[in-house]
Each structure stands twice: as structure tokens, then as C-alpha cells.
Amino acid sequence: MVDKSIKNYVEEVQTNGYAIVEGVFSSNEIEAIRKEIERESDSSKETFRKSKDLFAIRQFLKEIHSVEKLLFNATLKNILENFFDKNYFVVKSIYFDKPEESNWFVAYHQDLTISVDKKVEIEGFSNWTIKQNQFSVQPNKEILKNIVTIRIHLDDTNEENGALKIIPKSHEEGIVRLDTFDFKNHKEISCNVRKGGIMIMKPLLFHASNKTTNKERRRVIHLEFSKSNLPKELSWSEQHSIN
Template identity: 30%
Template structure:
């Protein structure tokens, strides 16, 4: 697979063996500490997660896909199993975590999640983001894997009706992975996942990288950004 071509054309790419599975075991206590559950969005302030983000950005393949000046701005933990099962309808990732609310006509969809302010910025901001989904467990067809619509990241923000039409036209790619693999994707790529139908556990750390500075007077919510990025 030509990673660069596939990523630019499709909006996603699977990178194998990014982190050794044995090293992933050290992250298990982090997932259980301080109430982290499937769906926790604000893990980047934990030292182990901040160190992992640095490791991901330095990886020989990932560093060619993540712009050099980008910083880690969010880490979300997802856990799907027979006991904690859920599906995700076809959607785009439109919200980003910011330090405070700013009044500007281009900003919408304000919300508060886990004590952090989220907002939906214009597509020009979202187009710059890169998400790295690190698989802590193997993810097979029975584990509710992510399904991505190839090339949809180039279509901007779509209505639900338009998104469904694009999926019908282009189809979906099912993203299976081994433990330690990373799925790199553009947040504006249409994606969905079904409920798990097996008995395994699917845990993912979803790390988002973005430009150090935001427009409209916004600032990232992450507490461990470099001083130059907080201005």
C-alpha cells in the first residue's frame, strides 16, 4: 500500500505495528484510573497519554502524514465489548475542544462535555486536523470496526441526506486492525460503526493533532500544549 497516495485520496490509511502490543499493556491502568470509561474525551492531560501522543507523532510513517508544526489537541478513549456495546451512525467529527467560549458568527454548536467546552468551527479548521486511532486490541469483523467512506473528506460538511447518498455511491471500507496498528484519518471523512457481535473487547485511543493556533480568538483546551501554542 502506498500510504501517502491512499491517505490523500481516501482520507484514511491503516499503519501497521505503530506501537508494540506489550507496550500497550502499560496503558491499561490509565484507562481505569480517574473514571475513564468508553467515550472519555479528555485524556490528554494525563502524562502517559501526552507521552504516547509524542511517540505517535515521531513514528517514521505517521510523521510523514502529520504536519510538523501540529500538536496533540485531544485524546478520546473508546471501549466496545459485549457488556459495553453501541453503534455509531454515519457522521463527521465536527467539534473541537477549546479553552473558552468566543462569540463569532462562524462558530456554532457550542456544548459542554466532561467539563470541557466544544465548538463546531468552519470546515477550513476541520480540514487541517489529523486523527490517529491507536488500537489497543485486535479489531475484527465481529468487533464493531470503523467503516469509512473513501474520498468523502473532500466533500466538506454534508447533511445527513447528502452523506447517505455519498455512501450509497462510493461504498464503505471496513477498517480491521491488529493490536498496535493505527488508523490515520481526516475528521471530515464520513464514518460509522456497528455494534459488536462477538465477545472480544475493542479499545481505541483516538488522538487528534491540529495546528498550534486557532482563528477567531479560540485556543485549544489541552493543558499540555507548548507555550508557543497557547498564545
């Protein structure tokens, strides 16, 4: 069960860049989510990436849309409304499955891109890429600051199976070049989360993950939310309101 006021979690995220909320989903809810993903997964699609180290589904809510009713329970909606009131929407959704033998790791980084419908030259938007028919761009800092990421954990996650490592409060420094950030003078924390819990974080928080060493699977649903409008020439490619 969520064990303290949700407003306290909002304050933690604003101050430290992250918060962990345990017990957002029951064991039965997690099992139903897992089964729905397995039932609907089709790795032949372009949005599915599969290797011995990682299985990922991009545009997850579009590809496995039947899972939405299971994900957005009353507790998660309450958490989101405390961040955004009722005007929020999904702007990115990814499913990550790190298998038991995974040697895949991610170095420290900030999440600096958003997914949009097309490429347009606009001041303040740079570093355009396209992958799997998906345009990505780095927007201005204000748009990034107003995104909230929620990671739903379908397995127990710790230092040994790829839990996120983060640098608390690093989001306060804005967009920072990795080679200029002084990691030696900042404390690193492993964000261990039990099955059914969530991690809430700001995209500008420095984060990383290690290789799996305990032969335990790690499945996470990564959802990004905003209520910011883009310039009229652009649209969020995955914009989706939650009923």
C-alpha cells in the same frame, strides 16, 4: 513493522481520507499502555463515562498524562512529522473501551467539532455546546480540513467488535448534511486493524461503528492533531505539544 514509506500513507490519507498502518506498537508497548490506563483510571471524575456499553475518558492525555511517554514512540512521531513537520500539537484526546457485551453503535457522521476554552461569537464558528465543562464548536472548513486523527488500537478490531466503517473519499465533499449524502452510490469499507496498529483519518470522512457481536473487547485511543492557529479570541482547550 511499518511496511512501506510513510509518505505513501500520507498520500493515502489525502486521497482516500484514511490509511491503516500496522505494527506501530509492539505487544510489549501495548501491554504497558493498557496497564498504565488501568492504574490511573478514576471513573468518579467528570471526564470519565462508564456504562455497560462503553467506558470513555475525555481529555485523555490530561487525565492519564503518564501514558504520553508510551504513546509517542519514534514510529508514531515519524508518522506525525510526515504530516505536519515538527509544528503539530494534540487538540483532542479520548479513550474508548467497548466491552465484550456492548450493544453500543454509532451511526454514520463526520467529526465536525473542536474543543475550545470558552464560548465567543466569531464568524465561521457555530453550533456551540458544553459538556462536562468542555466547550465544543463547529469551526470553519479550513480548520477541520487541517486536522488529522490517529486511532491507536489496543485490541484486534474487526467487523464483529466495532471496527470503524468508512466511506472512502467522502472527506472530499466537505461538510455534508447526512440526509443529503448518497450512501447507495458509495462503497463502504470496514477498517480492520490488528492490536498495535493505527488508523489515520480525516475528520470529514464519513464513519460509523456497529454493535459488538463476537464478545471481544475493543479499546482505542483517539488523538486529533493540528498545527492551525485559532482566531485570537479562542484557544484549543487541549492544545499540547509533544516533545
